[in-house]
Amino acid sequence: LTRPLTLPFVFVKGSATRRLSEPTVSRLAVYLRVLLDMTKQRRTTVSSEELAEKIGVNHNTVRRDFWSLGVLGIRGVGYNTDNLILELSQALGLSQERSVVIMGAGNLGSALANYRGFPDRGFRLVAVFDVDPTKIGTHVGGLPVRGVEELATLVRNRDLHIGMIATPAAQAQAAADSLVEGGIHSILNFAPTRISAPADVSVRYIDLSVELQILSFYSSGQPRRNQVKERA
Amino acid sequence: LTRPLTLPFVFVKGSATRRLSEPTVSRLAVYLRVLLDMTKQRRTTVSSEELAEKIGVNHNTVRRDFWSLGVLGIRGVGYNTDNLILELSQALGLSQERSVVIMGAGNLGSALANYRGFPDRGFRLVAVFDVDPTKIGTHVGGLPVRGVEELATLVRNRDLHIGMIATPAAQAQAAADSLVEGGIHSILNFAPTRISAPADVSVRYIDLSVELQILSFYSSGQPRRNQVKERA
């Protein structure tokens, strides 16, 4: 055997030790979303079948996901919603508060700063940065816009977890570099460009054009794969 | 053989007839983004290796994607950038203009309406709708905000391709229903909730909380899978 084995990427939960695959992690966040919607209706249990239908996956997948997480259901009944919410939140690391900063106080940066969903789950917006001197000092979403050079100071005082890049494409790499220098390991990039970062930094992209283009593909005569499959 | 075979989901290009997988389609849009960035620097060719590094995938994957598309490179040299851009655009259906409408003229809806990237590729924002009478008639992104009931009229006059939902969660399903009723088959949902739609409608989600939670998972001690792999 010459190739290195996959590193033991595991999630430990009680006595169960399992690997959470990337698709599974993405779905966990979606389950959580649906479950929170459901508890508003005072539901106490859900079946894998019901969740599966709501998010458009196979029910076996749902059970496998929960099983990988180490969450147990009750046969003949389903899963306890409160318990699921707790376990999902824990697995996603939402039990500890995450601080978020925004780079760029333009249209998008302001819209993000005004997003009211942050405190709900454990996200806390702590600062908004920009390079434009005319913007610095103005307020967006109740926070003062600061110059990027203040990032370093802020880092010294508290841990920063997630950086969102909402600058124009041309400044995105510089923004990313500042974030990385500030010790941030998770970046959500809204700028319409790809950025590079060290291997220990997770970068996710939200690119409107890319999304529109993918939709464009499927609207030009090509059926969506999983919908074709679900029809079978 | 008892199970139905996968339907012949193919993309026809010249004499080559190939299947484009869902991951491939998503990557095509990203290649296009990077290539457009590159042509600004007057590059005429790219190797699979270079593209691969830029977007963080394996170079074999890049070659396979182009091969599935029916795009040929030149051995010893690479792929012609202009040709690639052309073929990618064509495959993604960008050669014909797509009309886009926005549901919801709040913070997010306005930010989207002000996005300047639409005309670049073939997307054309044609209308913004809201249910709030105080918003109807005001202008966002150079367009008048219309009442949802006008959607039907608009549909009669021209084809609408893509609907973006930027309403609060509670109104998202209703917005989706209006879009579907208006004959739209592609929806990009920004509202923090899941929506249901007929099987012949493609729905993609951009959910800030979900993205933040996924990042949260990877920042709580778990390395990103593909980064682990790339290290090997």
Place this chain on the structure above:
DNA sequence: GACTGTGAAGTAGTTCACAGCT
């Protein structure tokens, strides 16, 4: 009777590895 838990089977997607051009 309903729904979970999970080996086993199946399928899709990725990566290897190397022959074949330029």
Place this chain on the structure above:
DNA sequence: AGCTGTGAACTACTTCACAGTC
């Protein structure tokens, strides 16, 4: 020498299918 094109091998992910439990 450099980089593509592609069968073959591999790995990851999904789905089947059914025994097990409530």
